Amino acid sequence: MLKLKAIDINYGDIQALWEISLRVEEGELVAIVGSNGAGKSTILKTISGLIRPRNGSVEFEGKRIDGLAPDRIVRAGISMVPEGRELFPRMSVRENLEMGATYIGRARAQAARSLEHVHELFPVLAQRAGQLAGTLSGGEQQMVAIGRALMAKPRILIMDEPSLGLAPLMVEEVFRAARTVNREGVTVILVEQNVRQSLKFAHRGYVLENGRIVMEGTGKELSENRHVKEAYLGL
Amino acid sequence: MDWPSFFQSIANGVLIAGLYASVTLGLTLVLGVMGIVNFAHGELVMLGAYSTFWLFTMLGIDPLLSIAITAPLLFLVGIFVYRFTIRPILKDPPLNQLLLTLGLSIFLQNLAMILWKTDSRSVITSYSGMSLHLGMVHVGATRLITFAISVALTAVLIVFLHKMRLGKAMRAVSENNTGSWLVGINVQKTYMLAFGVACALAGVSGSLVSTIMYTYPMVGFKLSLKAFCILILGGLGNISGALLGSLVLGLTESFVGTYVPEGSGWAEGISFFLIIVVLIIKPTGLAGTRRE
Ligand SMILES: Nc1ncnc2c1ncn2[C@@H]1O[C@H](COP(=O)(O)OP(=O)(O)OP(=O)(O)O)[C@@H](O)[C@H]1O
Numbered sequence: 001m002l003k004l005k006a007i008d009i010n011y012g013d014i015q016a017l018w019e020i021s022l023r024v025e026e027g028e029l030v031a032i033v034g035s036n037g038a039g040k041s042t043i044l045k046t047i048s049g050l051i052r053p054r055n056g057s058v059e060f061e062g063k064r065i066d067g068l069a070p071d072r073i074v075r076a077g078i079s080m081v082p083e084g085r086e087l088f089p090r091m092s093v094r095e096n097l098e099m100g101a102t103y104i105g106r107a108r109a110q111a112a113r114s115l116e117h118v119h120e121l122f123p124v125l126a127q128r129a130g131q132l133a134g135t136l137s138g139g140e141q142q143m144v145a146i147g148r149a150l151m152a153k154p155r156i157l158i159m160d161e162p163s164l165g166l167a168p169l170m171v172e173e174v175f176r177a178a179r180t181v182n183r184e185g186v187t188v189i190l191v192e193q194n195v196r197q198s199l200k201f202a203h204r205g206y207v208l209e210n211g212r213i214v215m216e217g218t219g220k221e222l223s224e225n226r227h228v229k230e231a232y233l234g235l
Numbered sequence: 236m237d238w239p240s241f242f243q244s245i246a247n248g249v250l251i252a253g254l255y256a257s258v259t260l261g262l263t264l265v266l267g268v269m270g271i272v273n274f275a276h277g278e279l280v281m282l283g284a285y286s287t288f289w290l291f292t293m294l295g296i297d298p299l300l301s302i303a304i305t306a307p308l309l310f311l312v313g314i315f316v317y318r319f320t321i322r323p324i325l326k327d328p329p330l331n332q333l334l335l336t337l338g339l340s341i342f343l344q345n346l347a348m349i350l351w352k353t354d355s356r357s358v359i360t361s362y363s364g365m366s367l368h369l370g371m372v373h374v375g376a377t378r379l380i381t382f383a384i385s386v387a388l389t390a391v392l393i394v395f396l397h398k399m400r401l402g403k404a405m406r407a408v409s410e411n412n413t414g415s416w417l418v419g420i421n422v423q424k425t426y427m428l429a430f431g432v433a434c435a436l437a438g439v440s441g442s443l444v445s446t447i448m449y450t451y452p453m454v455g456f457k458l459s460l461k462a463f464c465i466l467i468l469g470g471l472g473n474i475s476g477a478l479l480g481s482l483v484l485g486l487t488e489s490f491v492g493t494y495v496p497e498g499s500g501w502a503e504g505i506s507f508f509l510i511i512v513v514l515i516i517k518p519t520g521l522a523g524t525r526r527e
């Protein structure tokens with residue numbers, strides 16, 4: 001469904017990604033794990049069009065999407081929950097969610113139903129509908145960011161460290177949401193530093209170190225791998 | 236106390252505030268959405284005023300009806316200006332952007348001087364001399380009409396920004412660029428249209444200006460300075476601040492003009508004085524909010 005082939009990314013003179021190749025099949029939940037600065041966000045930004053690769057290609061359902069602007073990529077069916085959430089702080093929770101569907105034709109027609117669905121997933125957002133997004137707690141903001149991405153009715157949902165900075169209970173909730181969404185048929189790519197949790201949930205995973213993919217396997221394989229255990233699970 | 240002249244001052248101040256607000260709205264829109272201070276905004280107003288003047292003198296089109304021409308005309312001018320001057324410098328440091336719009340402002344002033352000389356032109360319609368008596372005050376018909384149009388314009392802009400898809404996109408872009416891209420907004424295109432809409436607003440303001448002020452190459456510059464004073468008074472980049480700032484400036488000018496000896500001379504310069512006072516006392520503007 002989604003294929004990255006030999007992607008190189010540079011920030012100025014510094015190369016951040018080296019020949020990244022990965023694939024995601026329809027219906028999968030794929031985790032990309034790695035430590036700070038490994039290049040996880042850079043991969044996701046490349047997929048969503050926020051940065052353009054120097055070399056390599058991104059294919060979505062057989063068509064190249066690298067080089068498309070991010071708005072075109074969302075419309076093609078790939079939504080991202082970005083690092084830092086990137087909400088509209090002076091709009092209400094409800095408006096933030098609605099914005100997720102407003103600029104995508106097929107999602108706009110179903111906005112009311114999608115909103116209900118998001119409220120089922122995160123009931124607290126229904127209670128907070130009128131509150132300005134900028135005044136929410138970190139966890140609630142994360143829910144709005146996930147909800148906003150879902151409002152676009154994506155085929156692929158990309159999440160960049162959704163559990164970052166959240167209390168354990170919230171982390172649970174976010175992972176639970178990711179799995180629910182995936183079971184409903186949305187393909188999910190999850191970037192996490194919370195390696196244990198994400199490998200437990202993921203069908204497959206990639207381990208990223210210093211801008212290169214060093215390992216690939218099923219969630220189970222990776223969590224039992226010696227290197228992963230030592231480097232990421234502290235065992 | 237001389238009540239009639241007191242109320243007259245209030246009426247004059249409020250009425251002129253409407254015009255100031257209409258000039259400031261476009262400036263606020265560009266600042267809010269693109270983060271660019273457009274020093275050439277006043278010159279776009281000036282172009283709107285000249286367009287109205289020529290439409291009136293050459294084709295006999297009523298200055299208020301000519302809004303239907305100046306708005307789309309200036310919209311197109313705006314798209315052109317954006318495409319060839321603003322877009323290339325969007326990612327540049329603020330100082331470069333500032334110098335570019337300042338340069339554009341000076342260029343347009345000089346262009347106007349070359350094309351139309353420095354003469355002061357005025358648009359005199361059949362209703363220019365009319366005035367209405369409302370209790371103790373009397374107000375000119377054109378002032379009242381320009382005020383009403385400014386109020387309507389503001390209302391339309393607010394509805395546009397909150398209810399229309401494109402308007403919401405402009406608000407979204409003003410709040411978060413990356414977030415906007417990620418919900419499927421073409422941020423570049425939104426910039427272009429916001430600039431176009433701001434210029435269309437300048438076109439309308441220009442038509443209004445031509446009915447109550449002289450039209451000459453520097454008229455936009457004069458209005459720009461007032462608009463900057465209003466921005467600083469109201470806090471940068473929000474509409475309610477722009478409206479509040481317009482009222483404060485309009486009323487201050489009007490009261491200084493009436494009550495200070497030699498006041499009409501002072502009134503013109505009062506905007507600078509207000510800028511300095513506000514920056515010293517309350518740098519976030521009277522409304523207390525400022526774009527980060
Ligand atoms: N805009 C940028 N300009 C320059 N260098 C950057 C930029 N963004 C990222 N980098 C560098 O690229 C490398 C990869 O960054 P990236 O944000 O992809 O890492 P990450 O794996 O997401 O890290 P984290 O877990 O901390 O979010 C880092 O060395 C980072 O310093």
Ligand SMILES: [Mg+2]
Nearest residue numbers: 040041042083
């Ligand atoms: Mg990151």
